[in-house]
Amino acid sequence: MKLPFFTYDVFTSRSFAGNPLAIVEDADGLSTGQMQIIAREFNLSETIFVRKPQDAANTASVRIFFPTAEIPFAGHPTIGCAIHLAQKKYKPGCAFETTIRLEEVAGLVPVKVSRIGDVPRAQFTAPVSPFAVEVAAPAREDIAAALGLSASDIGFEGHVPGVFKGGPAFLYVPLASREALARARVIEPHWSNLFSGLGTRMAYMYTRGGDGADTAYRSRAYAPLDGIPEDPATGSATAILAAQLLAAERLAAGTHRWKLEQGYEMGRPSDLWLEADVADAKLLAVRVAGQAVQISSGVLEL
Incomplete structure (x- = not known):
């Protein structure tokens, strides 16, 4: 099995700052144990796995892992993954505004993503009111x-x-x-x-x-x-x-x-x-x- 992956630096507008994130695509066939092993291999604070959405109205279903355990929701994987998925929909350099809808364990998370200039920006609404x-x-x-x-x-x-x-x-x-x-x-x-x-x-x-x-x-x-x-x-x-x-x-x-x-x-x-x-x-x-x-x-x- 071969799976594409990407790494992003999140909450920053420049490389090698912010919080590193690993994004693994086409993860539908992975077991929970395999996801945990892969997250441990990347050894970043979080790794997010992208799967097909359960509801076609949404963009993707995702699962998020620490190196040691799965978590129901996390902010920097949500921001990084939404920006990644949004950028795949548009040509490089083109300005855009769109909404990415992520099915997370904690609930549905809508993320507004825009790119005006070089670096995209995303804003999520928390799935649970704290x-x-x-x-x-x-x-x-x-x-x-x-x-x-x-x-x-x-x-x-x-x-x-x-x-x-x-x-x-x-x-x-x-x-x-x-x-x-x-x-x-x-x-x-x-x-x-x-x-x-x-x-x-x-x-x-x-x-x-x-x-x-x-x-x-x-x-x-x-x-x-x-x-x-x-x-x-x-x-x-x-x-x-x-x-x-x-x-x-x-x-x-x-x-x-x-x-x-x-x-x-x-x-x-x-x-x-x-x-x-x-x-x-x-x-x-x-x-x-x-x-x-x-x-x-x-x-x-x-």
Whole structure:
């Protein structure tokens, strides 16, 4: 069996930045075990497998894998795959606007893709409106020990740690400064102990500001227990961050927009755009946007 594959750098407009992604086409004949082995072979944070859609009105059915396990939804595979499939429909250099509809395990994900200029841009609507998980967040002292920080580094203004979910779940850790964010690192056994009973093994740290004048937050994401020591850009965590921001800032009704930076500390600068529609102190819709560039292509031989 020979399967075409492509790699993209996602949430960036230039090569060798952003978050690398592997896309495997014609994956209908693959078993779950084979997909997992291939994802482990690529050893990227995520690999997405493209299959024929169950509903002809949609573009494709996809499955997404960490090196260690399948996940129901992820942002950077959704953005990268949608851009890849959209570009196949149009001649190089031609401007376009289209909608790619991806059947993911978490649900149907519509993605608006456009290309005006050289680098395409995509925006997905999260398939699940993010919400707070009814579990007590770890104590600040325990989080600080797991990140090599002090308890005073944890939290700022109305932002406190919490667990939120929207497909996957994340422990959200607001940090008081960019200096603390830069110092944060995984410390065992405190890290593994931190996630007992939380329903997630992934943490997303963020603080105000960034290199860009229009950047609202700088972030980092760690999931070493899932084979991802640090993720350069985490679209799903960015989408779910809307629920954390809703709780922390008591967002008013209307549409809110934020630019976020991630991956800068690890030399893979990534830029993400988050939008959230709010009414009556509830999230109505959450959208995440970014760019992507193709890096390589080839054939898998099974």
